[in-house]
Amino acid sequence: MKIFYKYIIVYLLMLIISCSGGGGSGESYYQYHTPEDIDIFLDEIKLNYPDITAIETVGYSETGRVIKALVISDNPGTLEGEPAVRLTGGIHGNEMMSVELLIRFIEYLTYGYSTSPDIKNLVDTRYICIIPVLNPDGLAVKSRYNRNGVDLNRNFNATGTSLQKETEALQNFSSSKQFCLSITYHTGAVLVNMPFDYKSKLIDGIFPVENNLINSFALTYTDATESNFLANPDVYNYIYNSNYGDYIFLNKGTINGGDWYVALGTLQDWSYLQTGCLDLTVEVAKRNPTSEAGVQQIFMYNRGSLIEYIKKADEGIYGRVTDSEGTPISNVEVTVTWDDGGETTTGDIKIKTDSNGYYNRILLAGTYNLTFSKEGYTSQTTSKTITTSERSLLNIQLVPL
Numbered sequence: 501m502k503i504f505y506k507y508i509i510v511y512l513l514m515l516i517i518s519c520s521g522g523g524g525s526g527e528s529y530y531q532y533h534t535p536e537d538i539d540i541f542l543d544e545i546k547l548n549y550p551d552i553t554a555i556e557t558v559g560y561s562e563t564g565r566v567i568k569a570l571v572i573s574d575n576p577g578t579l580e581g582e583p584a585v586r587l588t589g590g591i592h593g594n595e596m597m598s599v600e601l602l603i604r605f606i607e608y609l610t611y612g613y614s615t616s617p618d619i620k621n622l623v624d625t626r627y628i629c630i631i632p633v634l635n636p637d638g639l640a641v642k643s644r645y646n647r648n649g650v651d652l653n654r655n656f657n658a659t660g661t662s663l664q665k666e667t668e669a670l671q672n673f674s675s676s677k678q679f680c681l682s683i684t685y686h687t688g689a690v691l692v693n694m695p696f697d698y699k700s701k702l703i704d705g706i707f708p709v710e711n712n713l714i715n716s717f718a719l720t721y722t723d724a725t726e727s728n729f730l731a732n733p734d735v736y737n738y739i740y741n742s743n744y745g746d747y748i749f750l751n752k753g754t755i756n757g758g759d760w761y762v763a764l765g766t767l768q769d770w771s772y773l774q775t776g777c778l779d780l781t782v783e784v785a786k787r788n789p790t791s792e793a794g795v796q797q798i799f800m801y802n803r804g805s806l807i808e809y810i811k812k813a814d815e816g817i818y819g820r821v822t823d824s825e826g827t828p829i830s831n832v833e834v835t836v837t838w839d840d841g842g843e844t845t846t847g848d849i850k851i852k853t854d855s856n857g858y859y860n861r862i863l864l865a866g867t868y869n870l871t872f873s874k875e876g877y878t879s880q881t882t883s884k885t886i887t888t889s890e891r892s893l894l895n896i897q898l899v900p901l
């Protein structure tokens with residue numbers, strides 16, 4: 501009889517272990533992709549969809565792991581003046597859901613290219629660059645930090661030896677592509693965090709120079725027609741800010757980063773202030789799901805939002821800067837100014853032309869002054885009114901000094 505009870509206890513223990521491992525739903529424990537799995541996955545995608553994908557090397561991690569990007573576009577090897585969009589996961593290696601979300605989105609776009617006219621149109625008219633994992637060393641050991649114990653999302657203002665290889669790689673890669681729109685995925689909360697992180701709107705009373713534009717793009721992610729972000733029951737409605745001494749309510753899942761908590765050296769602030777690329781920090785889950793169904797559910801809360809957001813990359817001004825003989829000029833600085841009605845704002849946003857002379861500036865409808873300048877050429881300032889949400893074309897010829 502004693503032996504019989506022992507068997508019962510062992511059986512019950514096994515039952516408890518199997519339930520907790522399967523997220524309580526009886527499914528097998530979800531196996532997150534390792535850095536090596538991701539390399540194999542990207543190679544397979546490239547093999548299956550060679551016409552619309554290209555694998556590029558962003559750089560190398562501190563231990564020498566390669567950081568890869570997958571470009572999805574109709575001519576993935578060429579910058580053609582299409583809006584360049586960057587999607588990044590795994591900047592914190594223990595936030596595996598951010599990586600899985602992008603893996604699923606890659607599958608969705610590549611498979612959908614031949615089955616959905618909408619996806620084909622989106623891919624044909626955008627340059628979509630997906631970096632599933634920026635911190636492969638962290639992902640390998642499920643750590644927030646890189647191999648040197650550095651939080652990469654606080655490293656973007658660093659200089660000299662403090663600048664980590666992963667950070668520098670993304671900075672150089674981004675400069676070569678001149679992205680105009682971006683998202684960086686995280687877990688730990690469920691909300692959309694907008695520029696800036698280094699100052700609080702509420703406490704400092706200072707607004708980003710393009711506050712309306714930033715709000716408009718963030719709300720597109722959470723609340724446009726196809727967006728499903730707010731369907732997630734875990735979306736934050738408010739947070740408590742101890743410096744503010746009170747609760748702050750989110751606007752349909754969106755919040756200024758500095759109102760949540762102030763952070764210096766984030767990718768979001770660097771992208772926007774140094775390269776003119778609007779980057780949102782999207783927190784997709786409080787914690788990594790433990791089941792396949794849980795991972796898929798989080799993906800579905802973000803898939804339509806991502807499509808709507810990438811569609812919106814079409815708003816603004818674009819064009820090509822050439823000399824009088826039609827030769828494209830790269831690295832031309834494009835500064836946009838307008839009458840902001842005397843708001844207290846900060847941030848002088850500048851963009852540059854890419855290696856093919858193209859520029860893309862996301863803007864809301866309005867009248868803007870654009871100044872094009874590069875050493876050795878006479879600067880040129882032009883006024884342009886954008887009346888619809890379509891891209892406005894403005895080609896420029898610069899005259900050498």
Ligand SMILES: [Zn+2]
Pocket residue numbers: 592595685686687688
């Ligand atoms: Zn994170």
